[in-house]
Amino acid sequence: xxxxxxxxxxxxxxxxxxxxxxxxxxxxxxxxxxxxxxxxxxxxxxxxxxxxxxxxxxxxxxxxxxxxxxxxxxxxxxxxxxxxxxxxxxxxxxxxxxxxxxxxxxxxxxxxxxxxxxxxxxxxxxxxxxxxxxxxxxxxxxxx
Amino acid sequence: xxxxxxxxxxxxxxxxxxxxxxxxxxxxxxxxxxxxxxxxxxxxxxxxxxxxxxxxxxxxxxxxxxxxxxxxxxxxxxxxxxxxxxxxxxxxxxxxxxxxxxxxxxxxxxxxxxxxxxxxxxxxxxxxxxxxxxxxxxxxxxxxxxxxxxxxxxxxxxxxxxxxxxxxxxxxxxxxxxxxxxxxxxxxxxxxxxxxxxxxxxxxxxxxxxxxxxxxxxxxxxxxxxxxxxxxxxxxxxxxxxxxxxxxxxxxxxxxxxxxxxxxxxxxxxxxxxxxxxxxxxxxxxxxxxxxxx
Numbered sequence: 001x002x003x004x005x006x007x008x009x010x011x012x013x014x015x016x017x018x019x020x021x022x023x024x025x026x027x028x029x030x031x032x033x034x035x036x037x038x039x040x041x042x043x044x045x046x047x048x049x050x051x052x053x054x055x056x057x058x059x060x061x062x063x064x065x066x067x068x069x070x071x072x073x074x075x076x077x078x079x080x081x082x083x084x085x086x087x088x089x090x091x092x093x094x095x096x097x098x099x100x101x102x103x104x105x106x107x108x109x110x111x112x113x114x115x116x117x118x119x120x121x122x123x124x125x126x127x128x129x130x131x132x133x134x135x136x137x138x139x140x141x142x143x144x
Numbered sequence: 145x146x147x148x149x150x151x152x153x154x155x156x157x158x159x160x161x162x163x164x165x166x167x168x169x170x171x172x173x174x175x176x177x178x179x180x181x182x183x184x185x186x187x188x189x190x191x192x193x194x195x196x197x198x199x200x201x202x203x204x205x206x207x208x209x210x211x212x213x214x215x216x217x218x219x220x221x222x223x224x225x226x227x228x229x230x231x232x233x234x235x236x237x238x239x240x241x242x243x244x245x246x247x248x249x250x251x252x253x254x255x256x257x258x259x260x261x262x263x264x265x266x267x268x269x270x271x272x273x274x275x276x277x278x279x280x281x282x283x284x285x286x287x288x289x290x291x292x293x294x295x296x297x298x299x300x301x302x303x304x305x306x307x308x309x310x311x312x313x314x315x316x317x318x319x320x321x322x323x324x325x326x327x328x329x330x331x332x333x334x335x336x337x338x339x340x341x342x343x344x345x346x347x348x349x350x351x352x353x354x355x356x357x358x359x360x361x362x363x364x365x366x367x368x369x370x371x372x373x374x375x376x377x378x379x380x381x382x383x384x385x386x387x388x389x390x391x392x393x394x395x396x397x398x399x400x401x402x403x404x405x406x407x408x409x410x411x412x413x414x415x416x417x418x419x420x421x422x423x424x425x426x427x428x429x430x431x432x433x434x435x436x437x438x
């Protein structure tokens with residue numbers, strides 16, 4: 001019975017956390033909560049970021065709770081695309097190229113460098129490569 | 145038995161929380177407001193040709209009647225008592241209109257704006273309440289309801305999620321803390337014949353216009369409403385948002401045209417719309433392939 005109770009409480013916590021964090025926002029793309037992992041196979045490790053934006057600097061923490069770490073730095077390098085006006089049958093729109101958002105997140109000796117996918121959508125994600133000392137591998141985080 | 149009941153209640157509560165929260169956001173792509181933006185634009189253009197709603201100057205004809213006024217001399221921005229119900233047609237498409245290169249975007253904000261010219265999954269088209277200047281882009285009109293005795297005004301936008309904004313005219317100050325919301329907290333004052341409205345406490349869940357002018361929660365949004373005559377309402381906004389722009393900037397002046405005698409009608413903005421192509425699929429450049437667009 002206790003096991004069932006613990007399972008139920010765990011479920012409640014998970015769903016409540018999801019309910020709290022799943023919020024669309026259309027402002028600065030890094031703002032909010034991100035979740036994902038880095039590494040491969042058995043070495044894969046979870047990542048959670050909570051970030052905010054003051055207008056000039058993005059900041060936040062990794063893995064909130066016991067053992068959390070402040071984010072050392074977040075930089076977003078934007079490569080402009082080729083704007084295109086959207087309108088009916090406008091050839092410019094078809095030829096438009098969206099800007100590219102390259103992101104670098106440093107937390108102590110862990111560095112994540114990647115590209116933000118669908119940067120103005122609520123389902124945006126960052127995919128790239130992590131380095132930690134001599135380690136190197138893939139990482140993915142998704143905006144919640 | 146009690147524990148089983150506890151478990152059941154707990155799970156039900158959790159599911160309810162999740163459902164409520166998710167329902168307030170974005171379902172799958174293309175859900176929500178039934179008419180496409182393209183449809184709205186076509187309506188506005190038709191209205192303009194008929195001398196009704198839409199942007200731009202008046203059609204040629206006899207001069208408009210003068211600005212209606214309350215007994216105390218202040219302009220009436222909404223319907224004139226005893227003369228039927230009026231609304232205003234869509235007047236704002238994009239705040240940077242005519243001055244895009246002068247807008248002091250931060251790099252991320254300009255990039256976001258550029259992407260939104262290609263991908264028009266605007267929150268408003270998914271039934272999200274959209275405040276500030278977005279209230280004056282709805283193709284079915286916007287109405288001002290003035291209640292002098294209460295010293296407040298309501299702005300109703302027909303279309304979208306059928307919500308409203310309150311403008312307090314009683315001289316109050318902004319609360320010390322504001323929970324960010326879609327319509328924010330608006331305080332108005334008269335500057336001669338112009339109603340100046342400042343709004344703070346806006347969240348980041350909507351676009352400022354149909355074309356995707358971005359903002360952050362740091363936005364202080366100031367609007368100036370001037371009824372030039374019976375038929376025309378002039379609108380201008382100042383965007384002070386250090387989260388998205390390098391300095392405050394002021395838009396050009398837009399003109400909203402009176403929609404004489406047009407009552408707001410019941411409009412259902414329905415989530416989980418099964419006909420998303422009717423909303424955003426009328427323009428060929430739109431990517432309809434995304435599964436989930438919050």
